[in-house]
Amino acid sequence: MHALIVVAHPEPTSLSHGIAARIAEGLSLTDPGNSYEIADLAAEGFDPRFSAADLAVHRTQASPPADVAAEQARIDGADALVLVFPVYWWSMPSLLKGWIDRVFSNGWAFDFSLDGGLEKKLRHLKVHLIGVGGADARTYTRHDYFGAMKTQIDHGIFDYCGARVVTSELLLDSETQDPALHLDTARSIGRNLFKTSQSCEAA
Numbered sequence: 001m002h003a004l005i006v007v008a009h010p011e012p013t014s015l016s017h018g019i020a021a022r023i024a025e026g027l028s029l030t031d032p033g034n035s036y037e038i039a040d041l042a043a044e045g046f047d048p049r050f051s052a053a054d055l056a057v058h059r060t061q062a063s064p065p066a067d068v069a070a071e072q073a074r075i076d077g078a079d080a081l082v083l084v085f086p087v088y089w090w091s092m093p094s095l096l097k098g099w100i101d102r103v104f105s106n107g108w109a110f111d112f113s114l115d116g117g118l119e120k121k122l123r124h125l126k127v128h129l130i131g132v133g134g135a136d137a138r139t140y141t142r143h144d145y146f147g148a149m150k151t152q153i154d155h156g157i158f159d160y161c162g163a164r165v166v167t168s169e170l171l172l173d174s175e176t177q178d179p180a181l182h183l184d185t186a187r188s189i190g191r192n193l194f195k196t197s198q199s200c201e202a203a
């Protein structure tokens, strides 16, 4: 089984990068046959700006630009898509949001037409979301940021395309908590990555 682990953080020494590495370690330890690729969007220089060329794709007037097609091919080659991101303003950072805007395009992630309605095209895709937030759980609960983020990201993006969100975790208190706790959680997410997907399939 192959995982594409996408990390959207400018600093290789960040907790987000540490978490991505531990998820990779966990899934490799479970089964040496498992493989992964870490897509470091910042280091790779992915351009998150939604351009006129992307709009032409949305309007089914053009094929995706080469950088978008390359990202779609990476996802097509994976059994699981793992997104690791710091929470910025109660959502994902703009680098990752731009990646979604551009890569999850009309014609690839879904087909939408006024007469035909919506066809969800990513029903085969299993998604694992790991957000890293600085605030505490009380703050998330008080304002229902947990619910708001699930509605917007899990449902609004992935369910719209038919993809199944298997893991949706927010690792909080990231600036005050001992990082070892979150890194341990990440390793166990990695260990269970394909187990969880398989048990969901059987259910």
Ligand SMILES: Cc1cc2nc3c(=O)[nH]c(=O)nc-3n(C[C@H](O)[C@H](O)[C@H](O)COP(=O)(O)O)c2cc1C
Pocket (backbone or CB within 6 Å): 009, 014, 015, 016, 017, 086, 087, 088, 089, 090, 091, 132, 133, 134, 135, 136, 174, 175
């Ligand atoms: C621009 C910006 C916005 C942020 N917004 C939030 C937020 O809305 N909620 C939250 O819990 N933490 C927020 N934080 C804190 C980050 O989530 C925290 O610094 C990060 O998870 C630390 O992990 P890292 O080492 O991977 O950056 C924000 C940080 C920055 C820089």
